Amino acid sequence: MGEAIVITSGKGGVGKTTTSANIGTALALQGKKVCLVDTDIGLRNLDVVMGLENRIIYDLVDVVEGRCKIHQALVKDKRFDDLLYLLPAAQTSDKSAVNPEQMKVLMDSLKQEYDYIIIDCPAGIEQGYKNAVAGADRAIVVTTPEVSAVRDADRIIGLLEKEENVAPPKLVINRIRSHMMKSGDMLDVDEITTHLSIELIGIVADDDEVIRASNHGEPIALNPNSRASIAYRNIARRILGESVPLQPLEEVDKGVFSKLKKFFGVK
Amino acid sequence: MKKTQNVLIKGTKDGLTLHLDDQCSYEKLKKELNEKLTENQRVNEEHPLITVSVKIGNRFLTDAQQEEIKTIIRQKKNLVVGSIDSNVMAKSDAEQMMRENEIVSVARIIRSGQVLEVPGDLLLIGDVNPGGKVVAGGNVFIMGALRGIAHAGANGNSNAVISASLMMPTQLRINDAISRSPDFTGDEEKREMECAYIDHTDQIIIDRLQALMHLRPNLTRLEGGF
Ligand SMILES: Nc1ncnc2c1ncn2[C@@H]1O[C@H](COP(=O)(O)OP(=O)(O)OP(=O)(O)O)[C@@H](O)[C@H]1O
Ligand SMILES: [Mg+2]
Numbered sequence: 007m008g009e010a011i012v013i014t015s016g017k018g019g020v021g022k023t024t025t026s027a028n029i030g031t032a033l034a035l036q037g038k039k040v041c042l043v044d045t046d047i048g049l050r051n052l053d054v055v056m057g058l059e060n061r062i063i064y065d066l067v068d069v070v071e072g073r074c075k076i077h078q079a080l081v082k083d084k085r086f087d088d089l090l091y092l093l094p095a096a097q098t099s100d101k102s103a104v105n106p107e108q109m110k111v112l113m114d115s116l117k118q119e120y121d122y123i124i125i126d127c128p129a130g131i132e133q134g135y136k137n138a139v140a141g142a143d144r145a146i147v148v149t150t151p152e153v154s155a156v157r158d159a160d161r162i163i164g165l166l167e168k169e170e171n172v173a174p175p176k177l178v179i180n181r182i183r184s185h186m187m188k189s190g191d192m193l194d195v196d197e198i199t200t201h202l203s204i205e206l207i208g209i210v211a212d213d214d215e216v217i218r219a220s221n222h223g224e225p226i227a228l229n230p231n232s233r234a235s236i237a238y239r240n241i242a243r244r245i246l247g248e249s250v251p252l253q254p255l256e257e258v259d260k261g262v263f264s265k266l267k268k269f270f271g272v273k
Numbered sequence: 274m275k276k277t278q279n280v281l282i283k284g285t286k287d288g289l290t291l292h293l294d295d296q297c298s299y300e301k302l303k304k305e306l307n308e309k310l311t312e313n314q315r316v317n318e319e320h321p322l323i324t325v326s327v328k329i330g331n332r333f334l335t336d337a338q339q340e341e342i343k344t345i346i347r348q349k350k351n352l353v354v355g356s357i358d359s360n361v362m363a364k365s366d367a368e369q370m371m372r373e374n375e376i377v378s379v380a381r382i383i384r385s386g387q388v389l390e391v392p393g394d395l396l397l398i399g400d401v402n403p404g405g406k407v408v409a410g411g412n413v414f415i416m417g418a419l420r421g422i423a424h425a426g427a428n429g430n431s432n433a434v435i436s437a438s439l440m441m442p443t444q445l446r447i448n449d450a451i452s453r454s455p456d457f458t459g460d461e462e463k464r465e466m467e468c469a470y471i472d473h474t475d476q477i478i479i480d481r482l483q484a485l486m487h488l489r490p491n492l493t494r495l496e497g498g499f
Contacts, residue, residue, distance in 0.1 A: 157385050160402050164384030201402065201420075203382055 008039075010113045010123040011245070012142035014166075016158030018129030020150045021180040021210075024220060025238075026126035027055045029146075031227040032242030034083070034090040038121040041080065042092045043113075045138040046128040047103060050095035057223020058083060058092050067096035070108045076115060085228070091120075101133045106140035113141025122245075131165060139166070145175040146207065151182060151192040160202055176207035178241065183212045208241035209252070210234050280309045288324035288355065291346070295330035299338065303345065310349045324355040333361050373410050373428075383407055383421065390427075403443055409433070412492070422446070431471045434489055436482055440467035445477055452477040 013026045023046070030042045044052035047067065053059045064079035076093075083090035093116075096103065116123050127138035139145070145166050149159040159177070166175045179195055186192035199206050213234040219226040227238040240250045279294035279302055293302055325346055334342065334357065343354045369392070378396040383389050385404030389397070394411040401407055405421035411433055413425045418439035424446040426433025431448040441464055444453045450471055466482045470489065485492060
């Protein structure tokens with residue numbers, strides 16, 4: 007039986023889709039069987055970031071409404087040998103086309119076949135969020151080092167903590183700019199983690215390579231030489247239960263370093 | 274011999290005290306009260322308003338009945354009812370009183386969009402984040418950081434206080450006084466171990482936690498000494 011992990015944030019544009027694509031890719035690189043599910047109905051992106059747009063025949067709404075079998079709608083990522091699949095969102099419907107009960111049923115059947123189901127959640131706390139969380143076992147909250155993003159992350163964490171079937175959420179801080187943190191123009195990692203008081207599972211630098219890779223439909227996690235790629239791969243290893251200390255580029259400040267070590271039980 | 278009186282009027286230096294017998298029927302009591310006040314009315318004519326405190330012993334009066342008694346007394350022009358004292362109270366009122374005097378402890382983080390309300394004092398073992406809110410009928414004690422809104426004495430208690438290990442609220446409210454954080458905080462100094470209370474000018478003042486023992490000695494509930 008696999009696990010479903012929802013990637014959420016509250017605020018839009020902080021990197022949910024990028025994080026979903028890269029965590030999914032990194033887990034597949036670790037040999038896990040992964041299914042990415044785009045629940046951003048009406049504003050699908052995950053297929054583009056994964057470079058799989060042209061292979062879409064059916065989508066999530068087709069599956070839920072019984073117009074096709076699940077396996078017919080799943081798009082296989084050819085870069086992996088049968089390890090990575092995408093269930094794309096519908097582009098022509100809206101979020102109310104699916105309800106949480108249907109999502110739960112769908113997740114339960116996907117969990118029979120996949121080790122990890124990565125659910126890309128739409129922004130907001132409405133129907134789309136409820137659908138995305140419905141079948142999840144774990145949650146990762148993505149934020150950027152901005153006050154408004156952290157505020158929305160806090161709101162989402164409060165909602166996630168009320169979900170009985172979801173384990174306590176973990177935090178990814180995305181788009182870190184070391185020089186702005188050092189100068190105090192951006193919230194630093196320590197401030198964010200003490201404020202949100204949930205476990206930090208990774209930090210990702212702001213990196214032009216991420217944007218370039220996404221635009222080419224090649225998630226950055228595939229490129230072994232990029233800083234962001236290492237960050238995503240480390241997040242995947244932490245999801246798998248390994249204790250991976252922060253890498254040098256993640257070493258934004260000492261306080262976090264020791265905190266992460268504490269979280270992952272490293273001396 | 275004259276039958277026993279169910280209504281006794283006594284003058285004290287603070288006004289009048291009416292003792293109402295708690296054994297006779299309520300109807301009888303009302304009738305006698307009416308008579309008694311009518312026969313005494315003349316005496317009070319030249320006085321301004323006189324406050325009456327009503328003592329009803331072990332009798333329980335519903336709110337409606339209390340109103341009735343007050344109306345009877347008020348009809349005698351220069352009498353106003355200050356208080357109605359009974360030795361007994363309804364169980365539901367007693368329970369409410371207990372709740373309002375209770376300290377409720379809660380261990381969690383009050384996050385953006387969440388509101389935590391308690392009837393009495395609140396002991397929060399955790400933080401109140403920006404966008405989060407705690408409301409208490411009594412005092413608010415926060416062991417962690419207060420970054421959101423705290424409202425103490427929400428049912429009209431100006432003596433209530435708010436204290437926090439880290440006092441950086443967006444807004445403080447005590448009873449109906451409100452104070453908000455400055456719009457532009459310069460280099461944020463750490464505001465640790467502080468308390469907020471209402472002073473005699475109805476302003477919310479922030480002080481060291483230790484000031485409370487002098488300002489609000491009632492916060493100590495320890496019986497005897499140590
Ligand atoms: N670490 C990063 N460095 C640089 N750019 C990034 C990084 N992470 C995300 N981005 C860019 O930020 C933009 C928004 O990212 P993304 O689409 O993943 O956000 P989202 O949270 O899914 O947005 P939405 O709420 O609209 O679904 C994209 O252009 C993406 O390439
Ligand atoms: Mg997205």
